[in-house]
Amino acid sequence: MAGNTIGQLFRVTTFGESHGxxxxxxxDGVPPGIPLTEADLQHDLDRRRPGTSRYTTQRxxxxxxxxxxxxxxxVTTGTSIGLLIENTDQRSQDYSAIKGRLPSRPC
Structure with missing residues (x-):
């Protein structure tokens, strides 16, 4: 069944939408004692920054x-790592043309 969680050793569960x-x-599954900062993660986010290629968001x-x-x-503590990226330029109206066309998920 499709879902928003992947992985076994490291389990990654995503949430949110681009229009939210x-x-x-x-x-989950990251052991304690591993160095990790926002800058470590930011490097990968910067690669998809607008204007870096035609495949990135135009927002x-x-x-x-x-x-x-x-x-x-x-340093990681061994507990679940929670990450958040705020959408500061979300435009829900961009999705109005497909409203009601999205497939429903089975329960």
């Missing part, structure tokens, strides 16, 4: 990642 207030994920958003949990003073 934020996107994020929870990463003007900073895409700043925030580590909400699971990291203390730049």
């Amino acid at each position: 207030l934020a996107l994020g994920c929870i990463v 003007r958003e900073p895409d700043q990642v925030k580590i909400l949990s699971g990291v203390f003073e730049g």
Whole structure:
């Protein structure tokens, strides 16, 4: 069944939509003691920044990642890592043409 969780050793569960207030994920299975900062993650987000290729979003958003949990003073704690990226230029009206056409998910 399709879902929003992938992985076995590391389980990544995503949430949010591009037209919503934020996107994020929870990463489970990361052991304690691994150095991790927002800058480590930001590098990969910057690769999809608008204007870097024709395949990236055309919206003007900073895409700043925030580590909400699971990291203390730049080191993983062994608990779930919560990450959040706010959509500062979300435009729900961009999706009005496909409203009602999205397939429903089985329960």
